[in-house]
Amino acid sequence: MDIIFTSLGAGLLQAFEPLNLFMIFAGCLAGLFVGCMPGLGSVNGVAILLPITFLVPPTAAIIFLAALYYGAMYGGAISSITLGIPGASTAVATVFDGRPMAQQGKADKALMAAAVASFIGGTVSVILFTLFAPPLAAFALKFGPQEEFALMVLAFATFIGLGGDDIPKTIFSILLGLVLAAVGFDIISGQPRLIFFDMVEFQRGIGFLVLAIGIYGIGEMLWTLESTNGQIAMHKVKVTWARIKANFGDIKYYINSTWLGSFLGFFVGTLPAAGATPASLMSYGLSKTFSKDPDSYGKGNIAGVAAPEAANNAASTGSMLPMITLGIPGSPTTAILLGGMVIWGLRPGPLLFTESPDFVWGLIGSMYVANFVTVLLNIAMIPLFIRVLAMPFSILTPIIFVLCVLGVYATTDRMFDTWIMLLIGVVGYLMRKLNYPVAPAVLAIVLGPLAERSMRQSLIGSQGDVMTFFERPISLTCLILAFALMSYPLVLKYMRKRKAGAGT
Template sequence: MIDTILMPLGAGLLQAFEPLNLLMIFLGCLAGLFVGALPGLGSVNGVAILLPVTFLVPPTAAIIFLAALYYGAMYGGAVSSITLGIPGASTAVATVFDGRPLAQQGHADRAMMAAAVASFIGGTISVVLFTFFAPPLAIFALKFGPPEEFALMVLAFATFIGLGGDDIPKTIFSILVGLVLAAIGLDIISGQPRLIFFDIPGFLHGINFLVLAIGIYGIGEMLWTLEHTQGKVELHKVNTSWAKFKENLGYIKSYFGSTILGSVLGFFVGTLPAAGATPASLMSYGLAKTFSKNPDSFGKGNVSGVAAPEAANNAASTGSMLPMITLGIPGSPTTAILLGGMIIWGLRPGPLLFQEHPDFVWGLIGSMYIANLVTLVLNLALIPVFARVLALPFTLLAPIIFTLCVVGGYAPTNDMHDVWLMLLFGVAGYLLRKLNYPVAPAVLAIVLGPLAERSLRQSLIGSQGDATVFFERPISLICILIAIALVAYPFVNKMLAKKNGD
């Protein structure tokens, strides 16, 4: 079996090293880096905007370019998350939690190196898994029906409640607020409007997740910083010398375990249709915090809090291509656009693609290995450039951040309603921070809420309202039992501590 994989993989690598394909990889990674860093764009819009340009080159080179752009954009979101506290895309929201505090402490270079290295490791592990386990993983992913998907979402919520380290009632309140916001819009079964406040038409399309994220982490962070600096100039000088670079390399071992965990989890979640990199990165952050020896340091500048979600979102981007290539089912919005491009070029994704177009498939897989390396080199080389943003006084950064937030809030739907909503979320995020309420669970809830609702209602419709369907299927039962154990953990821990104290 290994020989049947290594031979075509070698041919694919040689094809990826052809001058045109190599140029496409470099340009794709570089373009993706900047597309991902601009709030409101992200990989989906980047691939959609640049898709027509690729008709100038052969199909293999075109898909290699778009896949490389996808890779670059996954890291690019980390740049603005760390330097400005604004997630460039929804996949980089979890990176803000610890990336921004690290930057404010003068360690932006360490955070960006962690993001680059974790992205490289996550991408490499996922490509290796993609290469060797594509057929069996595709079959296993198909076993995830609505009950399993819902149980997985419950497990993600339980991770934040049981092991988040925050005040549990406040965490639950934050999750419930996020779920309410996720329910705004049209009912997914009846199509009836729900929670349309004051009959404002803008609420009919629901709350765009990026609007919430940019409001809370962009506007909210800006208001918090302005309050604490009192308008004084605050410089975050970053040392980007060679000695500092070598020192940052030494931190790799501290987040290596979290990176491996995020890579494997991210790839697996990415293979699930309609899951994608955002849930993967948030779940990876939660698990990294769970297994950390110092969970209280998360949210205050723990480098593992940057590495885990970055490894996960890069691994998930590769994982989401697995069902697209092997089954013709896109695993994320970006791969849905890639799927459309492949069909335009006469390439029909599915089980027969490996047989009918082996040169294309293995050339694409080979390009993933090279794109990972190119992205790593570009990221490390550009750290001093990105770090210079932090050398600007905040009196100059504040209007830039505000402008980027407004553009990012307007871009997804081209609706001014979302801009006003983003400003409202910014004020709400600022107040929540002052009252010491965690906002990460609310962000998690608004991402996973629609997925959880869809899976729950599909499951109950399929079982004619019988809730035992979640306990009859092995995978969903295991996820729910783990979720119950996680929620019970802090209470049991408190009881044991009280008993030992007595």
């Protein structure tokens, strides 16, 4: 333990060196703007700015990219709350309650909750990273395809409650998401499937951001225009120091959800190929499931903003753990970071701590500093973000539309995806109009491919024996919890009927 603290102290001193400190500020600031641009996200931001880092030493370069990753996780909440458009897939769950809070004149509260929860999630994950890196990495390796599939089922189970008591509509929404996620080529046979109207463009599948921006950008815009007859008056918010101070007092309302998101996000982030998006969606679902007032979720509950933001920041740090200790990227962004490390002549893996301790502990030290710098930048810029909401909706509507189109086209470089995004937006609007929850569909689009891959790997390995999911302790535990969560609304409904019958 003394060795850890000594090494961490040396890493912090390295992070405060002038060049490294400048790279932290530059990375955090760039990340905030990269994260809040719809469709861009941390993956594209790191990929675009990777060549710039070849001008500085390797340690400063990876510190800059890690700070950029951190800032992008924070920044994704900005457009989710102020415009209702997720800046990246990791910020989709933040839209669920962040946008309603902005429409109620509580945008500053939502932005503050996102910043504070992100800071707590980042801090918890960095501490866990520092203390338990090797054993946690070894535990993450125990997750085979069976455990991954069971974890995905658990995630679906947590979202059964998102449809309230209307479980059939929730299940329909999940199935719709799974169908859209299955478009393209079969992952085992390579045969095309669900190629609608024999259009070859569908062979590449439907991208997640195409669906997310369509549902939460175009769909929400159409719904808002219809529900208010185009006469939308955003509640004006005057941000003062007294109001900012009062917002800090709201921490007690979402601290439990923040702790949940922090630990869950870090753990899910350590799993290879999981990443921050499933972590944020699972955290939101669990926070709603265990809340004393689950019906308020989706209508402007501040805990619904804090839980996913804590999770995606914790997961961003967690995804670096298997990259550093095992050489296995935990997310698409860390895969790019891994490529950069190889270019710089570093070999990620168990020997990195002994062969390049200055680099490793300098990176860990920079995480503490970057977390603190990003929360300060975020809180300081809240008045700037609030000014977006002061714009008349007649001006804001075309801006949202243009951002949606540009975000999709810049990401995929295909006009076909832009048309699909507009079509999905209309579908999302109709689902809102018919009271179908859209959040479970988004969850299914994200987790569907992961669940399918792990399920089919498991069945191929066991020669079709379904019992393989019940023979392993971790997967069995996850499936039992999933069954309990799916049964909970039915049991609760039965108890209410019984109580009502006894009362009469």
